[in-house]
Amino acid sequence: MNITKYLSIAGAAFVSGLTERELNRVIDEMLVPDELVVQSNGGRSFSPLGIAFAKFYFRLAPILSATTRKQIINQAYENFHVQGEGFNFLGEVVVGAKSWEISVDIVRVDIAPFVREVWSNLRLVDAAESSITQDDSVMSGRPVFKGTRLPVDMVVGVKEQSISIQEAQEAYPFLTKEQIEAAEVYLKLHPPRGRPRRLTEVNPKLKVLRPRVKSERNFDD
Numbered sequence: 001m002n003i004t005k006y007l008s009i010a011g012a013a014f015v016s017g018l019t020e021r022e023l024n025r026v027i028d029e030m031l032v033p034d035e036l037v038v039q040s041n042g043g044r045s046f047s048p049l050g051i052a053f054a055k056f057y058f059r060l061a062p063i064l065s066a067t068t069r070k071q072i073i074n075q076a077y078e079n080f081h082v083q084g085e086g087f088n089f090l091g092e093v094v095v096g097a098k099s100w101e102i103s104v105d106i107v108r109v110d111i112a113p114f115v116r117e118v119w120s121n122l123r124l125v126d127a128a129e130s131s132i133t134q135d136d137s138v139m140s141g142r143p144v145f146k147g148t149r150l151p152v153d154m155v156v157g158v159k160e161q162s163i164s165i166q167e168a169q170e171a172y173p174f175l176t177k178e179q180i181e182a183a184e185v186y187l188k189l190h191p192p193r194g195r196p197r198r199l200t201e202v203n204p205k206l207k208v209l210r211p212r213v214k215s216e217r218n219f220d221d
Contacts, residue, residue, distance in 0.1 A: 006038050006045035007125070011189045015048075015121035016055045026054045031070060033077045048122055049080070049090070049115075056114040064107065071104045076111055094119045127178075128185040143186060145179060148172075152183035153192045 009020050016023070027037050027044055036050030046054070053073045060069060079102065083089040092098040093112050100112040132152055134143045142151040150172060169175050 006047050007051065008043060008045050008189070010191060011125065012046040012051045012054070014185070014188045015118050015125060016051045017117075018054060018058055022058055023054060026050075026057070031057050032073055036077075048118060049077075052111070052115045052118040053077070055118060056109075056111050059114065060109070064109075068104055068107055072102045072107070072109055072111070075104065076100065076102050090115070124182075124185050125189060128182040128189065131179060131182050132186045142192075143190065145174070145183075148174065150175075152186055155180055156183045156187050 007015065009023050012018070012023050013020050023046065024044070026032055026046075027039065032050045032053045036047045036053065038045045053076070057069050057073065064072075079100075080090065089098070093100050093115050096112075096116065098112070099110045100115065101108060101110045103109075131146055132143050133146050134141055138144055139149055139151055142153065144151050145155075155168070155172075155175065165177055165180065168180075
């Protein structure tokens, strides 16, 4: 994942596990260094490192004061630059070759686990965006799987529609479980407007699986 790539609030929420409200607080209350967030007419966005710091800030709220958490974040950011080759240092943290311990007064915290959790989800983002594309000349600009005309918002509801993956694959042979998961991630990053069409509306041969409910009769003694 490119550390210089910024993610929207929706994307940051996905990779961090935080709510959009919490992430907006990060910007409004200046909880992370200004360089790690962007505000423009196009909306708000976070750098990967800013997301990791935000995750640390909220997850350790029950045990550390707000002042201490902000001090740790600021010191970690300074430490990142002091490394000289900060990007290489961060790469070693991500793969587990290094810890990232920060000390403030009597508090000592390793923020590496928060970085690794965020980077793990960033890989899912990369996988989704590398297999899905949007082009105004294809399906009126709806996101589709690369090389196809199949909109991802139609596929992502497979589980909710109780259609088996096997049936979906019979209708669309190229479709894999990984692509369905990528579609789910993509739509979390880029929430669609309106109700997506269902696969059964496009391909009537697909059958909705309805679970059988076994009824129980109660008899009086």
